[in-house]
């Protein structure tokens with residue numbers, strides 16, 4: 001029975017959903033959404049705050065400021081509240097309303113940028129605002145998830161060892177790429193301790209992270225308008241890009257089986273199914289995919305038919321048959 005004295009102490013590290021019956025492949029989904037911040041970002045937030053406190057960067061009276069599409073913002077709001085810091089989250093229009101309200105309920109302040117910069121998109125606009133704030137008052141402390149090595153270190157120390165321990169026969173790991181903290185931490189660990197594991201990055205079409213052309217994206221968490229500074233492509237074996245429309249269809253199919261996950265989980269699962277079908281078909285391959293969060297924060301976007309139709313065209317019905325595997329190519333519509 002876990003008993004905690006601060007919210008960041010609790011994190012479910014060992015929950016995996018067996019997707020085998022749904023996707024017709026030996027695939028397990030590592031669920032990172034079960035903690036008081038509701039996402040994988042609690043680990044990165046805790047690691048970055050701990051390091052900043054150890055290094056004397058964060059002291060009494062500090063105001064933490066961070067650019068976040070939402071989940072890191074919630075995680076930092078949780079930790080800031082628990083440790084007595086003030087917190088400002090700089091986000092953009094794609095951050096969903098529920099996430100913004102959560103940060104405010106936890107005592108944080110939310111600043112939403114409304115205009116993307118020509119080269120850097122919304123992320124560029126967010127970073128511009130954070131820099132301006134830090135220049136205005138030296139109580140502001142920017143942990144900077146985009147460059148902070150403690151972002152990936154959290155996953156090197158916790159996420160990857162956990163899944164490597166649970167799956168001694170692991171063949172392929174699929175990780176979504178936002179800041180690439182999760183991806184880089186897992187890839188570095190596996191390169192060192194389990195070099196036989198294939199590491200595949202999953203990203204959204206429209207993200208420039210892996211060199212693709214920029215295009216509008218609506219699902220928060222994955223993808224970037226500027227190349228992530230933490231990314232070292234030499235540590236990964238392959239990349240799969242998923243159109244957001246297919247991420248949403250995959251979320252709906254998982255929900256039809258009782259699993260309500262966030263939008264980026266749909267991207268990762270869809271990318272994983274497609275990559276496995278093309279590269280490692282058959283029952284001999286064991287794969288794990290990482291699910292960053294759950295679906296309740298996306299009820300007014302990913303799970304709202306009007307929103308989906310507005311952004312991606314008319315909704316396709318989710319497949320409901322329990323024995324129908326997730327389709328592999330194009331057929332997710």
Ligand SMILES: Cc1ncc(COP(=O)(O)O)c(C=O)c1O
Nearest residue numbers: 071178179180181182221264292
């Ligand atoms: C929902 C969601 N998915 C995926 C990610 C990507 O994680 P990372 O920044 O470690 O690449 C994030 C990061 O904020 C997220 O919020």
